[in-house]
Amino acid sequence: MWDALGVEVPIVQAPMAGVSSPALAAAVSNAGGLGSIGIGATDAAGARAAIAELRSRTDRAFNVNLFVHGPAKADPARETAWLEWLSPVFAEFGAEPPKALRTIYKSFADDEEMLAMLVQTKPRVVSFHFGVPSLDAIAALKRAGATLLATATSLDEARKIEAAGIDAIVAQGIEAGGHRGVFDLSVPDDGLGTIALTRLLVQNTKLPIIAAGGIMDGAGVAAVLSLGASAAQLGTAFIACPETAADEAYRAALTGPGAYHTRLTSLISGRPARALANRFTKLHESVADRLPPDYPIAYDAGKALHFAAKGKGEYGFGAQWAGQGAPLARAIPAAELVATLVRELNAAPSGPARSR
Incomplete structure (x- = not known):
């Protein structure tokens, strides 16, 4: 082949x-x-x-x-509850969550x-x-x-x-x-x-x-x-x-302590994905039994949060995907x-x- x-x-x-x-x-x-x-x-x-x-x-x-x-199966109640949970994090950066979430790609x-x-x-x-x-x-x-x-x-x-x-x-x-x-x-x-x-x-x-x-x-x-x-x-x-296309913050995180503690998370996109340990993955500590919206609807919220945080100089809400061998990059x-x-x-x- x-x-x-x-x-x-x-x-x-x-x-x-x-x-x-x-x-x-x-x-x-x-x-x-x-x-x-x-x-x-x-x-x-x-x-x-x-x-x-x-x-x-x-x-x-x-x-x-x-x-x-x-x-993706739209669930307005679940999506609203997800945005309400994320609302205090958006507020930390002087922003509000989206009014509604979309299926961002086919x-x-x-x-x-x-x-x-x-x-x-x-x-x-x-x-x-x-x-x-x-x-x-x-x-x-x-x-x-x-x-x-x-x-x-x-x-x-x-x-x-x-x-x-x-x-x-x-x-x-x-x-x-x-x-x-x-x-x-x-x-x-x-x-x-x-x-x-x-x-x-x-x-x-x-x-x-x-x-x-x-x-x-x-x-x-x-x-x-x-x-x-x-x-x-x-x-x-x-x-x-x-x-x-990785930005400088992503590159820096790849050489930081989060590279030694990658985590599978569904919080960012709605499907399990392995990422560097960062502010987004840390939200697992407070998610309790909440379920994110379906993939890729949840990603609409994740991207909006990253945009709001990045605007205030915080890059820990990016989708910093990486495998367990990250420290060897x-x-x-x-x-x-x-x-x-x-x-x-x-x-x-x-x-x-x-x-x-």
């Missing part, structure tokens, strides 16, 4: 929505890996512009990632314009998070020449991905930063780690497995390859690279990081250079 895409090293840069950028993805792809951009939080026009910019920077394969979550499952744009622009790799799209959408993307990836957090999800005709599975361990890729929030999440999940999927599916979660250096890449993975996906490892250019990862991979006891 990788040879056909022209990918030279088994390194995939995670498509971190809001952080990954065309410049980052191009740098990774040009260095021999598979760069990625997240387009799930934008519309078809915004995605088209991002793809065009990326293509202006590289002629190599890259990945575009989409969110395939179920429809699921790919309901976005025909996005599908049409992808069929027309023909990115060589398309990936899915939170589920898989319809068989018709999958067939259309395959006819357009796309190789398809989808995230699984369990063997059951991996089997659904395989049955849908997807080409490879991203095995997302509980260590990973950003949103958990669970398909159905009503089903208990076993929280499988990257090692256990990778082995389960290698042994019980026929698809290539891309291991993700807590991988920060070449030794980690070597470890998952030794488990049978075809490649490793790294996200947090790239956040500090100068090509990302390196602030070097993406191409240099890929080259470093390859050197470390080859030097690892189980790396390619040692196995020849």
